[in-house]
Amino acid sequence: MAILSKEEAKRIADKVLSFAKADETSVTISGGRTGNIRYARNSVSTSGESNNLSLAVTSVFGKRSGTATINELDDDSLARTVRRAEEIARLAPENPEYVPMLGPQKYLNTKPYAETTAKIDPAYRAQAAFDSLDPCRKKNLTAAGYLEDSTGFFALANSKGLWAYNQQTSAEFSITVRTADGLGSGYATRDVTDVSKLSTREATEIAMQKAMASVSARALEPGKYTVIMEPAALVSNTDASLMAALVRSMDARSADEGRSFLSKKGGGTRLGEKLFDERVTIYSDPMNSEVPTSAFSGDGRPLERVTWIEKGVVKNMSYSRYWAEKKGVAAIPPGGNFIMEGGTQSLADMIKSTEKGILVTRLWYIRPVDPQTLLYTGLTRDGTFYIENGQIKFPVKNFRFNESPVIMLNNLEAIGRPVRIGGNLVPPLKIRDFTFSSLSDAV
């Protein structure tokens, strides 16, 4: 069985540590099961399930460390793995940035696990695929979708007494529906911790509506437009995204080194500066019941609520333990999720209050253009619509954009109600002067 209980994992970790002779030793045990079903052209193309269980020992002598990994958990194998890690450590080059291991930590009691998801079987996946395929087949639409579920655990222990254990589940679903003539395409995505909250039919129906409504798109001139970005346009499960790019760029070391958008002219960082609209507040919180995460980071640091941006002001940056020690500050790890505070408006309300604008379902192939300004390029995809006087008027051809999330979050018009996307909570945003630089013929 690939999922070890807290007690089983602790017993094995203690056994490993009892064999250790290095200055410091840590052990991680991780395992789980992941299953998937994929379909295209209205038929299942692949489906499978895989299990994995792995134990890694890291041994440290001075500033030299070595890691060895194994799949077998009998005493002999464990002892052999510890010896191997120690041999590798002795031969490794010194790492001048090595920071001694953490001692015992206190963690929050987070709940990123749901039994319903852990119990998913092939029959569940087939039914979920059928629920998505069935309505498409009936309307002569073509479905391509993918469902992946994971159930896993991660345990971390070390010779200084640290012990951490987490069990987590997740399921991600995405669906693209195309019209038979290839002139319309719609998309929807969902991700959950508890699969009882997932309806593949509900998501598919939205993608179907968008596919049918996007046929015969008209070309608008590229330029600066007011846009309403749906959450799936701001964060992606499968690709780079504008909001994730911003949150992942909050690393203090890059800013201190002068190579981040958070570096200050003349030296130092822009911590404490107001860089965004005052309605922008972004934080991480492992306890949030809609997007729960592990209570600790991969190196054992506790994850707690951290505010990165508060009312437009940069409040915190993340640190490696080495850099925090060098700078004499708290070593805040990057968050396991991020939550952007929103308002109470629904997407429909936001459309209703828009005089002229463009509704964007999804952005695609987003790549950095200039790290100095966090400028990114990419394209709209699978449902782009023109809004006039509070109503969706007609579908429009896809655009390429060149825009920075920093500029985008200064040009805020309205913030909607946050929804879960990619393990984060993100509201739809209405943004003025969003830069579309060319047209695409792609459907």
Add this chain to the structure above:
Amino acid sequence: MNRRNFIQQAGLGVGALMGASVPIVGNAVPLERLLEPGVDVAIKKRMADIALNAARSRGATYTDVRIGRYLQQFLFTREKQVQTITNAESYGVGIRVIANGTWGFSATSDVTPDGIAKCAETAVAIAKANSKIQNEPVQLAPQKGVGEVTWKTPLTKNAFEIPVQQKVDLLMKVNNAALDNGAAFVTSNLFFINEQKYFASTDGSYIDQDVHRIWPTFTVTAVDRAAGKFKTRDALSSPMGMGYEYLDGLASEKIPGPNGLVGYRNSYDMVEDATLAAKQAKEKMTAKSVEAGKYDLVLDPNHLGLTIHESVGHPLELDRVLGYEANYAGTSFATLDKWQSKNFKYGSPIVNIVADKTQVGSLGAVGYDDEGVPAKEWNLIKDGILVNYQAIRDQVAIIGEKESHGCCYADNWDSVQFQRMPNVSLKPSAEKRSVQDMIKGVDKGIYIIGRGSFSIDQQRYNFQFGGQLFYEIKNGQIVGMLDDVAYQANTLEFWNSCAQLCDKDDYRTFGSFFDGKGQPSQVSAVSHGSPTTRFNGVNVINTRRKI
């Protein structure tokens, strides 16, 4: 949790992998383990036969089995220190069957007679279960068995046999060269991959292959704190299907370019390139910001390879054309009707693009693909006209062919094989022409070198590319460096604006080492050869912004 640990390496510059993560496949193992030979071929044949017989006895009409040992060694450094050295090994068996006209696949790390037989039975059971919701039966193109054969990447230095210390010393030399020449920061990496693959099928093939790949790369960063500016320059190396000999830096494989630039063919001088990179990153600080408008572009092979990859390689994958990738990477503008017309002008008449799995030193080179088809070469675009796609055994019937193109690949034993891009390359001119000759003929242009930002839509019409180095050409001469350059084009307009090619002496390969496709995503490595090429009247934008 999954077998792939996607690690975000701080040591990988944004440029080096464009924000992508590096997939580590398998488990970390001690170094000496990478040098141990795999299981003897006679044993592998016995194990393969167990799978073939077990599947047949359960009702499979076709079976192939892949027993794979996948080795990786990755080194990451920054400035004066080694950050991480990863040694990983993954070993197991993947079994694919056709039963009731439907594919079934199962994989296991339990490579024992019992484990293999059970795995084969599971594959048949999955095929039978899926056959109930299948629309039409699989049509597998015939492939004559090739018997017991072997193939090995031609190399003179197995990278896994080179001591780690030698590799660390090289990277420290690279980093020092960058720092001594004005870089504020430098990260450098070495990636080595060895696939020891044994393939057997009910066609009567038993194929043992030993495939090696290498990718040395770095990113240097120059910083002007007073101005609050920073600029990077990535390595101009190419990932290759070679051994450690790629790092010999042979003078005979260097192509001198204008402005002190050096093109590297089949041998790379990493220290020299890092020295140049540091100087060029500093020069970028004061480079003129480009004026947006139409320019004639002179594109170096180390840049053009990615444009070929995105705008020709991907749209001509038959599974994309048919809609199998619609939910992820997308479909393609190059629909079957365009190919059937036999006069679809993909590019200008000088555009000849070939697909192959045979170029020596390329990332795609193998003896046989992952469904036992011998490697070959075929035309995709001939004299500017679209003439073919990339297709595998269960697809070629759709385009009226009887034989697979041999471009089926799985990135590990537990991944199911599917259609992956072969090498896709632009043929050089038969007429003698150097880069210098080409630049002489350009009145208003930009010479672009290196892989930069890249983005293209889900049907492969509209793209935008950046680069590493941009030089302004005025009246046949390079007049200085430019910054903030990106070009945008439509695939067909771009290839139809292809005006001139350099000759075979300038031909070099570019490579993509971790090309992603599919759900769950698999990586593959592919090369793109081309000479320096001129495209007329391309739209260039200025990417400078204020925040």
